[in-house]
Amino acid sequence: MNALLKRIWIGLAATLIVSLAAVVMPDHIQVGDDGRIRLGAPAPTPSPSAAVSTPEATSPPLTRDAVDEVIRTAVGAAGLDPAQGRPTGAAGADSNRTGWMAVREKTAAQAEMNAICADLERQGWTLNPNGDRADASRSYKRGGWYLLVSTRGKAQTPSPTSALTDSQTYLTLTGLQLNLSDIPLPEITVRIG
Template sequence: MAAALIVSLAATIAPDHVQIDEDGRIHLGAPAPTPSPSTADPEPESTEPPLTREAVDEVIRAAVAAAGLDPEQGRPFAAGADSKRTGWTAVREKDAAQSEMKAVCADLERQGWKLNPDPRGDRPEARSYKRGGWYLLVNTREKSGAPSTTSAPTGTQAELTLTGIQLNLSDIPVPLPEITVRIG
């Protein structure tokens, strides 16, 4: 399950380098690029200064509050000394979670975060944003990956989660070698 979550996050953050086919096979790395006249040039990386984890924590708290939620009622991710990860999650009613996710996303856009589009098309349960060297994944899910010491969603509930990861994509060699992984 952890591998599936990591691959899903990777596919949302770096869609050019992760492809999942109909058989459930996951391809990491991009095959040799084939130029296409209809392909738009990629958006250049922002030159704005990198954000700190504390700044991203504040962005998350503000977006959650803008959605009408109390940031203290959810669980912040215990990042400890890891200054490149942060997040927040809460168990919500399934019907409310979708509208709250939309409100969180609207506030992130208001704060200047840029949508990182998913090449597989619009996915109502997940959105990825980028800004200042950080990627924020906002998603809802019915199944919980939470430890048994926390409350898991019931059939009418879902988790609303914001996950922040600081990545320096210039450290990733391009093109990546192609690797195929089968999970399950």
């Protein structure tokens, strides 16, 4: 009985690890035809019919200042004044975090979020739909940066003194610089079943 329980726990732990990895780095999970799951960057296999790389693969790295300008442009395209919100990232061009936030009426926030997202796509940002909810948040990637556009209520309250009314929400753009390709992943093969 102990051996059976041990195998069940190992299987559950392996499933949890694979699930978390699939959420964080969906490009690094491969499932074989035989049911084996392989973690790690896929080995490069040149193919004569290889597709042209996506714009993200050839996007040059963006600077913090460039991302700040992208955010200001997208906010302005939604008909908002960037100065009426407030920055959410630490000052300094060497920072790998940036953002903007404003308190908005819930009735207008969804349309404003949609306009911001449309402008990000116009500027060449690639939609990264893993885990997004079209009515509450969308994420984009480009040049080593990820942008999350969100209309979330009181869960993201920045301080106890800035309470929202029932008709208000936060409209936020959060930028984070990540280079996941520099993180070495071990090659792990898991056989379930």
